[in-house]
Amino acid sequence: MSSEELCSYSFQSAVPRYLVPxxxxxxxxxxxxxxxxxxxxxxxxxxxxxxxxxSVIVVTKDAMGESNSRWAQGGIAGVLGPDDRFENxxxxxxxxxxxLCERAVVEMVIRExxxxxxxxxxxxxxxxxxxxxxxxxxxxxxxxxRIVHALGDATGxxxxxxIGERVQAMKNLETLTSCFTLDLLVHQQKCCGALVWHERLGxxxxxxxxxxxxxxxIGQLYRESTNPLVATGDGHALVYRAGLPLRDMxxxxxxxxxxxxxxxxxxxxxEAVRGEGAHLVDKNGYRFMSDYDxxxxxxxxxxxxxxxVSQMEKTHHASVYLDLTHMDAEQVRQRFPxxxxxxxxxxxxxxxxxxxxxxxxxxxxxxVTIDLNGKTSMEGLWAAGExxxxxxxxxxxLASNSLLEGxxxxxxxxxxxxxxxxxxxxxxxxxxxxENPAVPPDPEPLDLADIRNSLKSLMWRHVGVRRSQExxxxxxxxxxxxxxxxxxxxxxxxxxxxxxxxxxVGRTMIESALARPESRGVHLRTDFPxxxxxxxxxxxxxxRPVLGSAGS
Numbered sequence: 001m002s003s004e005e006l007c008s009y010s011f012q013s014a015v016p017r018y019l020v021p022x023x024x025x026x027x028x029x030x031x032x033x034x035x036x037x038x039x040x041x042x043x044x045x046x047x048x049x050x051x052x053x054x055s056v057i058v059v060t061k062d063a064m065g066e067s068n069s070r071w072a073q074g075g076i077a078g079v080l081g082p083d084d085r086f087e088n089x090x091x092x093x094x095x096x097x098x099x100l101c102e103r104a105v106v107e108m109v110i111r112e113x114x115x116x117x118x119x120x121x122x123x124x125x126x127x128x129x130x131x132x133x134x135x136x137x138x139x140x141x142x143x144x145x146r147i148v149h150a151l152g153d154a155t156g157x158x159x160x161x162x163i164g165e166r167v168q169a170m171k172n173l174e175t176l177t178s179c180f181t182l183d184l185l186v187h188q189q190k191c192c193g194a195l196v197w198h199e200r201l202g203x204x205x206x207x208x209x210x211x212x213x214x215x216x217x218i219g220q221l222y223r224e225s226t227n228p229l230v231a232t233g234d235g236h237a238l239v240y241r242a243g244l245p246l247r248d249m250x251x252x253x254x255x256x257x258x259x260x261x262x263x264x265x266x267x268x269x270x271e272a273v274r275g276e277g278a279h280l281v282d283k284n285g286y287r288f289m290s291d292y293d294x295x296x297x298x299x300x301x302x303x304x305x306x307x308x309v310s311q312m313e314k315t316h317h318a319s320v321y322l323d324l325t326h327m328d329a330e331q332v333r334q335r336f337p338x339x340x341x342x343x344x345x346x347x348x349x350x351x352x353x354x355x356x357x358x359x360x361x362x363x364x365x366x367x368v369t370i371d372l373n374g375k376t377s378m379e380g381l382w383a384a385g386e387x388x389x390x391x392x393x394x395x396x397x398l399a400s401n402s403l404l405e406g407x408x409x410x411x412x413x414x415x416x417x418x419x420x421x422x423x424x425x426x427x428x429x430x431x432x433x434x435e436n437p438a439v440p441p442d443p444e445p446l447d448l449a450d451i452r453n454s455l456k457s458l459m460w461r462h463v464g465v466r467r468s469q470e471x472x473x474x475x476x477x478x479x480x481x482x483x484x485x486x487x488x489x490x491x492x493x494x495x496x497x498x499x500x501x502x503x504x505v506g507r508t509m510i511e512s513a514l515a516r517p518e519s520r521g522v523h524l525r526t527d528f529p530x531x532x533x534x535x536x537x538x539x540x541x542x543x544r545p546v547l548g549s550a551g552s
Contacts, residue, residue, distance in 0.1 A: 011480050011507050014487040015544055017241055018183045019497055020203065021438035021490055022195060024431050027203040031429045032057040032174075033421040034414075035193055035206050037181050037235065038214030041156075042385025042406035042413075044163045046212045046374075049414025052172040054421055057206060059179045059196055061215075061230050075149035075272065076159070076407075077400040078113035081136050084144040086111055093401060096141045096300045097394020098521035099537065100248070105391035108372060109401075109408045116407045117148060125162040126150055139271040139399035141300040147272065147400045154338050156403065179204075180494050181215065181234060184242045184381070187432045191242075191380035197494075207431060209424050210417040213239065213368065213376075213383040214410065218252075221502050221509075222361035223453075223460040226255050226268040232498040233505035235387040239368045240504055244378055245541040247389040248366035249505075250512035253397050253522045254465050256304035258360035260319045261346050266360050269322060269339055271399050274298065276335060279323040280308070281354065282315045287323075302396045302522045305359040309465050312358065321354035359465055363402060365393045365522065366512070369541075374413030382417045384409035389539075395521025439490055446489075448499050451482055455499075459506055463513060468527045472514045479507045512540045 032055045036047045039060030050056045079089050089110045094101050121127065127148045128135040137147040150158035167173055178199045185193045185205060193208040215235025219227025240246055257269040257280075274280070274297040279287050292307035293299040299307075308320050324332050329351035333340050340350050348355060367388045374382045385406040392405050458478055462471035483503050491497055518532035519525050 011483050012545060014483040015241060015504060016487060018195070018436040019241075019490065019500060020182055020195075020197075020492075021436050022203055022205070023435045024205065024433060027205055028201055029431050030057065030204055030206045032206065032208050033210070033425075034417050035059070035208035035211045036214060036414075037194060037211065038216055038385070038387070039175070039177075040214060040216050040385060040406065041159065041163065041403055042410040043212070043214030044160075044167050045407050045410030046214060046382075046384055046414035046417070047167060047173055048163070048170065049411050050172070050418040050421070052170070054172060054418055056170075056173045057208070058167070058173060058175045059181055059194070059206070060175065060177050061180055061234070063177055075137060075139075075147040075155045075400050076113075076117060076403040077142065077146050077398070078117045078148065078404065079110065079146055080114055080117070080134055080148065081145055084146055088143050089113075089146060092141055092143050093392070093398045094394070096396045096398040096521075098396055098531070100394035100521070100539070102391030102394075105372065109392055109405060112408050113404050116404065116411070120159060120162060120407075123162045123166050125159055127155075127158075137272045138275040138298070140274065140295075140298045140304060141398050142275075142298075142400075147275070149272065151337070159403065180497060181238065182497065183238050184211070185432070185434055186242055186378070187434060189379065191378050192432060197497075205431065205434075207429055209380070209421040209427070209429065211381050212374070212413050212417050213381065213387055214385045214406075214413075215387045217364045217386040218502075218505050219361045219364075220498075221456060221459050221506050222252075222464065223456040224258060224266055224358065224360040226258055226266060226360050226362045232501050233364075234498065234501045236364070236367055236508075237501035237504040239387070240508060240542070240544050242378070243544055244368055244376060244381075245543040246367060246508050247369050247539050247541045248395075248512070249364075249509045249542065250516050250523045250540060251365035251393075251395055251521060252361060252463070252509065253301060253363040253365060254305045254359040255362035256301055256308055256359050257322060257357040259342065260356045260358045262318075264346070267339075267342050268360075268362075269355060269357055270336070271301070273322060273324065273336060273339070276332075277324075277327055279326070280304070281321050281323045282311050283317040283319075283321070284315065285323075288320075300396060301362075301399065302524070305465050305522075306524055308357075308359055319356040319358045322357055323354050324350055325352060325354070327351070361460075361464075363397055365389070365395070365397055366509075370409070370413075372412065373416040374409045375416065382413040384413045395523060439488065442485075442489055446486065448495050451486065452499050452502065455479070455482065455502055455506060459509075463506070463509055466524050466526050467513050468525060469514070469517075470527075472510055476507070476510045476514070479503060479510060483507060508542045511542055515540045
């Protein structure tokens with residue numbers, strides 16, 4: 001389904017091709033064989049796969065490794081136990097995905113999982129062990145214990161440490177931190193690199209034989225989110241501006257258990273807590289999950305999130321609670337040290353007190369489409385991780401499959417981009433005559449923080465765990481109005497660029513949600529509460545019209 005069918009004219013006409021003005025004679029230029037945009041698990045893994053002597057530049061928006069990957073608590077899934085089989089993990093993934101997974105992708109990723117995990121161990125990742133063997137946890141939607149974890153509940157942090165150290169040791173890799181990726185540089189329908197903004201160097205045009213997009217997620221579009229501040233959808237937005245389709249943007253996964261303390265930042269409470277036996281109770285102490293699903297607390301995330309929202313409405317209460325008080329206190333504190341440390345700051349002892357939680361935006365399933373090797377539909381552009389729609393997750397991501405996806409597709413994209421770059425070594429890398437003119441500045445100042453907060457609240461109300469035609473149309477009208485006077489401006493700082501990314505991505509999500517008149521996976525339409533089998537293999541895509549200029 002094309003953008004002409006989905007996106008309103010007012011939104012499309014407000015979306016510029018480039019965020020900022022630039023001219024090749026007035027900016028710095030850099031040249032590299034492979035450019036990696038993003039420093040999370042997918043980005044770093046792809047960079048490591050590019051063989052020397054090919055040169056690689058890794059661009060990160062914040063410090064190296066500051067990404068959703070770093071904050072992943074639960075772990076990484078893989079068939080490692082003696083009673084588990086690849087077929088079990090495949091079927092669990094397909095079942096969670098609501099008939100939208102691509103089996104070939106699922107098979108490939110899951111069969112590579114054990115080798116990718118062993119690779120991490122070889123690079124120094126310290127996964128938790130029991131009696132000399134890897135400790136295997138279980139999370140919602142999984143039929144077997146197959147989740148490896150590190151430092152109790154700091155798996156992402158430990159994995160990023162090990163991979164980051166390996167990246168720093170590679171002589172052919174250069175990293176640019178505190179560097180905002182503004183737009184892809186495209187010439188004659190081929191990606192030739194990216195325009196970035198460095199806090200010290202200013203605008204830089206980085207020309208590359210091959211570019212790998214690994215910019216992560218979009219959780220900051222929502223008032224309640226587990227994502228770090230960098231997750232503003234910049235990669236999704238720049239893909240849209242470059243004219244590539246974004247697929248399945250209606251599928252935003254909400255993590256059911258986010259620590260809810262009024263006035264504080266939101267913190268993820270890993271699904272592994274329920275996997276170890278924690279109960280979900282409402283304000284009256286009633287264990288309610290069996291009212292909604294026979295799997296109870298181990299139901300998939302979409303089911304648990306929707307059940308929590310329903311129970312909060314029934315009890316007229318701002319949260320529900322995780323109850324670990326029936327479990328061994330010392331084991332609880334040892335297994336989840338990070339959560340215990342976070343909760344004690346609010347005078348909550350996780351072994352003795354209920355933990356207040358509610359759902360929060362966690363993982364974007366939709367994004368730019370890729371093949372089994374991470375190749376996009378644009379020559380010279382590859383992608384991996386949360387910015388993609390790979391076919392692995394379908395309509396609902398199975399717990400602990402995301403770090404695995406980043407590793408597998410990062411390795412594939414890095415390998416194939418490296419091969420392509422090596423085959424083109426005889427071609428001269430040069431700056432191309434791409435430019436974007438300045439527009440007259442608008443004298444009317446904008447309160448960007450106010451618009452951003454309003455957008456986050458709007459998305460939470462109308463494009464959150466529950467959606468409806470009326471709410472989505474109201475959201476579309478509001479976002480269209482903001483887009484009309486925010487998107488055409490040319491800001492000089494990341495605060496403005498992030499807001500433009502958030503508005504662009506939010507609008508594609510609204511249109512995609514309107515275009516799916518059914519409930520499937522993480523997408524719950526209260527006006528269409530049932531799945532429609534006729535839409536079972538239907539994907540929704542949105543695309544900005546390409547105007548046909550050389551720089552478009």
